[in-house]
Amino acid sequence: MCGIIAHIGEDSALSPLITGLEKLEYRGYDSAGVAVKNGSGLDVWKCSGRVSDLKNSIDDVETKANLGIGHTRWSTHGPPTDTNAHPHTDVSERVAVVHNGIVENYERIKEILIGEGYEFTSDTDTEVIPNLVSYYLDRGNEPVAAFQHTIEDLEGSYAIAAVIDGNDSIYAARQGSPLVLGVGDDEYYLASDVPAFLDHTDEVVYLEDGDMVEVMTDGVTIVDENDQLVQREIEQVDWQPDETGKGQYDHFMIKEIHTQPTSLQKTIEGRLDPDEGTTDLDVDMDLSDIDSVHLVGCGTSYHAALFGASLLNRCDVSARAIRASEYDLNTGTPSENALFIAVTQSGETADTLGALRRANDAGVDTIAVTNVVQSTAAREADEPLYIRAGPEIGVAATKTFSSQAVMLTLLGQHISSVNADASRVDNLDQLVSDLQELPDAVEQTLQTSDAARLAKKYLDNDSYFFIGRGLGCSVAKEGALKFKEITYEHAEGFASGELKHGPLALVTEETPVFAICADDCEKTVTNAKEAQTRGAPIVAVSPPSHAIADTADEHLYVPEMHPVCSNLLANVQLQLLSYHCATELDRAIDKPRNLAKSVTVE
Numbered sequence: 094m095c096g097i098i099a100h101i102g103e104d105s106a107l108s109p110l111i112t113g114l115e116k117l118e119y120r121g122y123d124s125a126g127v128a129v130k131n132g133s134g135l136d137v138w139k140c141s142g143r144v145s146d147l148k149n150s151i152d153d154v155e156t157k158a159n160l161g162i163g164h165t166r167w168s169t170h171g172p173p174t175d176t177n178a179h180p181h182t183d184v185s186e187r188v189a190v191v192h193n194g195i196v197e198n199y200e201r202i203k204e205i206l207i208g209e210g211y212e213f214t215s216d217t218d219t220e221v222i223p224n225l226v227s228y229y230l231d232r233g234n235e236p237v238a239a240f241q242h243t244i245e246d247l248e249g250s251y252a253i254a255a256v257i258d259g260n261d262s263i264y265a266a267r268q269g270s271p272l273v274l275g276v277g278d279d280e281y282y283l284a285s286d287v288p289a290f291l292d293h294t295d296e297v298v299y300l301e302d303g304d305m306v307e308v309m310t311d312g313v314t315i316v317d318e319n320d321q322l323v324q325r326e327i328e329q330v331d332w333q334p335d336e337t338g339k340g341q342y343d344h345f346m347i348k349e350i351h352t353q354p355t356s357l358q359k360t361i362e363g364r365l366d367p368d369e370g371t372t373d374l375d376v377d378m379d380l381s382d383i384d385s386v387h388l389v390g391c392g393t394s395y396h397a398a399l400f401g402a403s404l405l406n407r408c409d410v411s412a413r414a415i416r417a418s419e420y421d422l423n424t425g426t427p428s429e430n431a432l433f434i435a436v437t438q439s440g441e442t443a444d445t446l447g448a449l450r451r452a453n454d455a456g457v458d459t460i461a462v463t464n465v466v467q468s469t470a471a472r473e474a475d476e477p478l479y480i481r482a483g484p485e486i487g488v489a490a491t492k493t494f495s496s497q498a499v500m501l502t503l504l505g506q507h508i509s510s511v512n513a514d515a516s517r518v519d520n521l522d523q524l525v526s527d528l529q530e531l532p533d534a535v536e537q538t539l540q541t542s543d544a545a546r547l548a549k550k551y552l553d554n555d556s557y558f559f560i561g562r563g564l565g566c567s568v569a570k571e572g573a574l575k576f577k578e579i580t581y582e583h584a585e586g587f588a589s590g591e592l593k594h595g596p597l598a599l600v601t602e603e604t605p606v607f608a609i610c611a612d613d614c615e616k617t618v619t620n621a622k623e624a625q626t627r628g629a630p631i632v633a634v635s636p637p638s639h640a641i642a643d644t645a646d647e648h649l650y651v652p653e654m655h656p657v658c659s660n661l662l663a664n665v666q667l668q669l670l671s672y673h674c675a676t677e678l679d680r681a682i683d684k685p686r687n688l689a690k691s692v693t694v695e
């Protein structure tokens with residue numbers, strides 16, 4: 094995915110464009126660029142590398158241009174070179190375009206345009222867009238019509254913003270990729286995500302697929318997919334500007350790990366009923382006769398789905414966590430009374446959206462458990478359930494895993510309480526009171542964790558194994574994903590019972606094994622001992638009183654709480670471990686190599 098921004102106002106556009114790109118850099122960081130309209134043409138600056146490289150290259154530029162567009166790229170078509178960086182222009186630099194998404198029919202359009210004498214310099218699909226606008230301008234169309242004809246010719250998914258020399262508007266369109274309009278005092282923004290302009294305004298319009306927008310200094314017109322002029326509601330976002338900065342922290346990841354007491358508090362707010370000892374989730378859907386549940390996600394969200402499925406199965410609700418990219422291959426036709434739950438922080442992950450669309454086509458009830466209000470998953474599912482974790486900028490998902498898992502716990506409890514065939518949640522009273530305590534318990538874990546010392550101690554090893562059972566298995570898999578994602582070291586997460594069925598062959602004194610024993614799991618102790626016998630150092634991630642603590646060489650302690658909470662605290666310990674190892678190794682923690690925050694290609 095990529096990040097796009099556009100700005101029009103009374104003052105110079107350059108500074109809000111650059112700060113906007115800095116906020117969007119989590120969406121892609123292999124090249125960046127901006128284009129502004131000055132009095133006598135378009136100025137375009139772009140380069141491979143980070144937004145900071147772009148910023149340095151234009152530091153001494155002074156411009157009064159009050160209108161412009163910007164882009165930060167995660168490359169799909171063509172390597173991250175200066176030439177492939179956005180904005181792309183036609184050869185005469187009359188039209189400049191930034192684009193997030195894929196133009197599927199770009200080869201055919203390019204062939205036609207080359208036949209008409211238009212010239213191309215990059216490897217990207219995007220470059221056809223400014224050339225197509227130019228083509229229509231050359232045939233006498235007004236700018237707005239030239240842009241509209243161009244959009245009509247494109248196939249694929251996109252969010253696009255364009256500026257045209259000699260014209261005082263920004264043109265934009267959305268089809269399958271996010272695009273939000275920010276409404277300020279005498280100024281407007283367009284961006285892939287709200288943090289890009291949150292310092293300036295919290296008033297937003299979530300554009301719909303098929304919308305085409307013309308933004309001028311004194312107003313906006315929106316035409317919908319049926320070519321009708323429409324008014325869209327202005328909403329106020331409840332994110333604060335300080336949520337999108339690093340504050341006192343060195344990295345977004347560690348800030349977001351430390352934000353978990355607050356983000357979890359928001360997730361549970363108004364959703365627990367401590368007086369009745371139960372939960373109070375507002376679900377506008379009849380779940381009394383569902384007979385199976387598919388929980389679908391990718392990466393960290395898939396691990397949250399595993400967590401949720403495990404809880405539902407404990408209540409005798411038939412539930413499966415399925416990797417979104419495997420959904421059509423491994424699922425078969427869902428039953429008429431199935432429930433589909435898309436688990437996705439961004440709500441924009443292409444694999445997850447693909448699975449959600451298949452479930453919608455099959456006519457089953459669908460829910461999106463997501464963080465981003467009005468994201469595509471939130472709009473396309475029958476019902477969105479927001480985890481309210483606040484903006485997550487670090488590429489490694491941390492606070493959103495915790496909030497997703499809590500939200501799925503609340504949903505699981507809701508299902509078990511309304512579904513005739515389900516059994517009740519174990520120790521519901523304790524679950525409710527421990528969920529209330531969870532924010533404080535996370536704070537306590539953050540204050541007392543020994544993860545920084547263990548990170549130093551175990552830094553120099555061949556491989557890192559994480560094992561656990563039940564809820565602990567999803568935590569083990571998540572712990573390993575986080576570890577490999579930001580340290581670039583090899584790590585695997587296993588169901589602890591599986592270790593002896595193959596992976597044990599890899600175990601040596603150079604493979605520390607982190608045994609997650611946050612709840613009753615005596616068998617994991619046996620499995621850990623099997624690894625220890627082969628020389629592996631064992632780190633217990635458990636309450637101090639657990640049997641694993643006597644066996645282990647080192648400890649990351651969690652308090653004894655309801656298994657949902659103690660396992661989530663175990664995960665917090667592993668987040669810290671990954672973070673400190675990555676810091677020791679001097680890795681690019683917030684922007685790990687080759688990764689983007691959410692992946693909008695299948």
Ligand code: M6R
Pocket residue numbers: 391392393394395436437438439440441442445488489490491574575578689690691692
């Ligand atoms: O936005 P999503 O939750 O749908 O993203 C899914 C994965 O790409 C994401 O969880 C990824 O695995 C994380 N960056 C891992 O930390």
